[in-house]
Amino acid sequence: MKEFSVKLTTVSVQYRIAREKRRTVQEFMIHLAKGKKIEYEDFLALREITLEVPAGETLGIIGHNGAGKSTLLKVIARVIKPRKGEVCVKGTIAPLIELGAGFDPELTGKENIYLNASILGFSRKEIDKRFDKIVEFSELGEFIHTPLKNYSSGMVSRLGFSIATEVSTDILIIDEILAVGDEHFRKKCDERILSFKKRGTTMLLVSHDMAEIKRLCDRALWLDHGASRMCGDPFAVTDEYLKMQ
Amino acid sequence: MGEALREVLEIVRYRELLRNLVIRDIKVRYKRSVLGFAWVMLNPLFMMLILSLVFSALFKVTVENYTAYVLSGIIFWHFFSQGTSLALLGFTGNSDLLKKVYIPKVVFPLSVIISALINFILSLIPLFAILLITGTGISYYILLLPVGIMLLFIFSFGVSLILSTITVFFKDMIYIYGVLLMAWMYLTPVFYPPTIIPEQYRPLFSLNPLYHFIELFRGCLYLDSPLMYEHLIYGLVFSALALLAGWAFYHRYKDRIVYYL
Numbered sequence: 001m002k003e004f005s006v007k008l009t010t011v012s013v014q015y016r017i018a019r020e021k022r023r024t025v026q027e028f029m030i031h032l033a034k035g036k037k038i039e040y041e042d043f044l045a046l047r048e049i050t051l052e053v054p055a056g057e058t059l060g061i062i063g064h065n066g067a068g069k070s071t072l073l074k075v076i077a078r079v080i081k082p083r084k085g086e087v088c089v090k091g092t093i094a095p096l097i098e099l100g101a102g103f104d105p106e107l108t109g110k111e112n113i114y115l116n117a118s119i120l121g122f123s124r125k126e127i128d129k130r131f132d133k134i135v136e137f138s139e140l141g142e143f144i145h146t147p148l149k150n151y152s153s154g155m156v157s158r159l160g161f162s163i164a165t166e167v168s169t170d171i172l173i174i175d176e177i178l179a180v181g182d183e184h185f186r187k188k189c190d191e192r193i194l195s196f197k198k199r200g201t202t203m204l205l206v207s208h209d210m211a212e213i214k215r216l217c218d219r220a221l222w223l224d225h226g227a228s229r230m231c232g233d234p235f236a237v238t239d240e241y242l243k244m245q
Numbered sequence: 246m247g248e249a250l251r252e253v254l255e256i257v258r259y260r261e262l263l264r265n266l267v268i269r270d271i272k273v274r275y276k277r278s279v280l281g282f283a284w285v286m287l288n289p290l291f292m293m294l295i296l297s298l299v300f301s302a303l304f305k306v307t308v309e310n311y312t313a314y315v316l317s318g319i320i321f322w323h324f325f326s327q328g329t330s331l332a333l334l335g336f337t338g339n340s341d342l343l344k345k346v347y348i349p350k351v352v353f354p355l356s357v358i359i360s361a362l363i364n365f366i367l368s369l370i371p372l373f374a375i376l377l378i379t380g381t382g383i384s385y386y387i388l389l390l391p392v393g394i395m396l397l398f399i400f401s402f403g404v405s406l407i408l409s410t411i412t413v414f415f416k417d418m419i420y421i422y423g424v425l426l427m428a429w430m431y432l433t434p435v436f437y438p439p440t441i442i443p444e445q446y447r448p449l450f451s452l453n454p455l456y457h458f459i460e461l462f463r464g465c466l467y468l469d470s471p472l473m474y475e476h477l478i479y480g481l482v483f484s485a486l487a488l489l490a491g492w493a494f495y496h497r498y499k500d501r502i503v504y505y506l
Contacts, residue, residue, distance in 0.1 A: 025418075074345075077346070077347055079344065080504065081500040095346050102342050104269055107273070114265055115262075115266075118261040118265045119348060121258060121259055121348075123260075123261050124261050124264075127261070
């Protein structure tokens with residue numbers, strides 16, 4: 001097997017949900033004074049996931065809502081630290097989790113490119129080098145000097161996709177974002193993802209679109225209530241998954 | 246300790262983000278107003294005008310150069326209160342981002358304090374103008390001013406780390422701190438002279454870090470203070486303590502922050 005880029009060893013993530021939300025000091029004090037203990041409900045978002053993604057692989061992640069798909073991506077992207085287990089990532093990561101999360105509507109497209117790319121940890125020089133390409137791919141033209149609040153939602157996601165995919169990283173995380181833009185832009189996105197595959201970028205792709213999983217992925221992981229239910233050939237896994245619906 | 250060092254290196258790696266956040270902060274804040282950036286200087290000037298009209302009758306006898314006194318006080322207080330109360334929202338206000346992308350979280354409160362610092366430095370321009378116009382003059386200690394500002398900056402950052410971390414777990418902190426700030430302002434010689442404090446309360450008074458910072462600030466500008474070095478030493482100690490305590494507190498809870506956002 002080739003060298004891994006992502007390796008998880010028995011990773012568990014536990015969200016602690018207070019049965020009654022007691023987040024203000026006042027309520028906390030009253031509760032403390034009454035001598036009650038705060039009751040928590042532990043919710044296991046991920047159960048002992050062990051996973052190894054070799055460099056260059058495209059892994060599709062499927063499962064019903066709340067199965068832990070996004071949590072898994074967040075663990076890999078270092079956004080949350082798991083309660084148990086170990087996460088090992090080799091190389092740089094760019095998350096495509098919800099495009100444009102870091103955009104500021106008051107700033108222009110150009111300013112947002114710099115802001116968003118720096119959120120991904122890129123230096124000014126690196127952004128300068130790729131700026132023209134980002135604008136070209138996003139097809140925004142003159143709109144690049146317009147504040148983002150005047151953009152259509154399609155334009156915003158085009159810009160987001162262009163930034164995240166133009167800054168080159170070793171690992172790319174894609175969370176259900178390919179459903180954005182018109183038919184023409186979707187095709188461009190697909191092409192770009194395939195070109196990433198050729199270049200040897202490791203990709204983690206969450207999708208509800210089984211056709212997309214089959215078309216783009218080398219392997220698929222089916223998450224069920226936070227546990228790994230099945231992992232392997234994308235055709236076999238998606239077929240089995242669809243049977244269960 | 247090793248992990249703390251790694252986080253500091255991360256901040257260095259994300260310096261472009263820090264820069265962009267500061268620029269955005271300043272740009273967005275004044276973009277919509279007609280006078281724009283001029284408000285940084287006009288705001289304290291108008292406050293000075295009002296306060297000196299109101300209080301000059303009260304304190305004129307005891308405070309020399311009251312205009313300069315009150316303006317330096319306002320600018321100082323504005324930096325600290327604005328900076329820390331905005332930095333308090335550093336994590337909760339950016340929850341959308343922090344829940345989706347890995348960012349060294351410290352960048353957010355730090356960027357707020359930095360943009361407050363830039364405003365602070367710019368508002369020194371009208372202050373120097375007032376010092377010259379009123380014939381107050383400028384002290385030799387002006388060479389120490391960067392040190393004084395640096396210490397105040399470090400102190401404010403340390404306080405912000407604690408505040409922004411607490412706010413994640415206890416949202417009430419937003420309101421509590423508003424009240425605290427109000428009390429803190431009256432306990433700090435912003436627009437009254439410290440001499441009005443009765444002798445027996447002086448030792449207690451000198452436990453207020455901001456008392457030393459504000460006196461240090463004024464001493465660097467124009468005020469002849471016999472306690473200059475005392476204030477400097479207190480300032481050093483308080484800023485070091487605030488930074489250490491703030492960092493330790495943040496560091497202890499940082500992995501839990503995202504779970505509670």
